[in-house]
Amino acid sequence: MSEPVGVILLNLGGPETLADVEPFLVNLFSDRTIIRLSPFPFLQKFIARRIAAKRAPKSREAYRLIGGGSPLARITGEQGRALQEALSVDGRFLVGMAMRYWPPYAAEALQLFARAGIDKVVALTLYPHYSRATTGSSLDALGEAVRASGGGFQVAEVRQWPEQSDYIECLARIIREGMLDFGAESVQLVYSAHSLPVKFIAEGDPYLDQIKQTIAAVEKLTGIPGRLCFQSRSGPVQWLSPSTPEMLKTLAGEGCKNILMVRSASS
16 A cells, blocks of 8 residues: 655635734735845834734725635635545545645644654645745745654655646636637737736746746647736835736727736736
8 A cells, every 4th residue: 555645735825804814914024035124034023013004904805805804725625625535546645735824834734644644745836836935935834844843754845837737728718718708809818917026036036937938838729919917016126017007007008998817827
């Protein structure tokens, strides 16, 4: 019988209730991997609390509009159960999840594996495109949890999958179906990806290149050219551009009346 293997799904996490929003933001802004709020590490949490308190009201309203909390943990759990069922056809697998900024954290998944006698783990990112701000930070947190547990786990990493065939075919199908809604009218396809500070790319982060790889692979299947823009900027630093609002303004100036926007990536 094959040795059991644990699979840990890495994702961002999100507040499950409106009361969770501010502490979730504190956790997010406390991560020095994605943003250094001060040259002094001991000030990071203090500044993070101030930023979170300022942003929480607007964020709470956004979560209220989608039902009062983030569905990310629920959806990731559903994906995990489906993955475990599919993998168990060929072996013994146990799937857990590790959110970066809200429970369940990596330590909980490792405890699940330890109780099942599992010491071999595959860390599978749910971000198709690698960035140190997302998968990189999640892997750092997982490494810390492994060391805190005594280091008894062997971990293999799936760090990115920008050209994975099922993912590309899924995006292509979404685009083809979306185009049908416009009938014979002219449509501009727009890919909207989560933005990232330009500094990260200059320092070698592969995120932008991998997004372009995904788009090229999708266009090869569909034959439909698209334009790329970026959403969710935060803070005064220079971000990848054009932003989604800038792209919409440009297209309006070009006389474009029909747009199919596809969310292509989260950083």
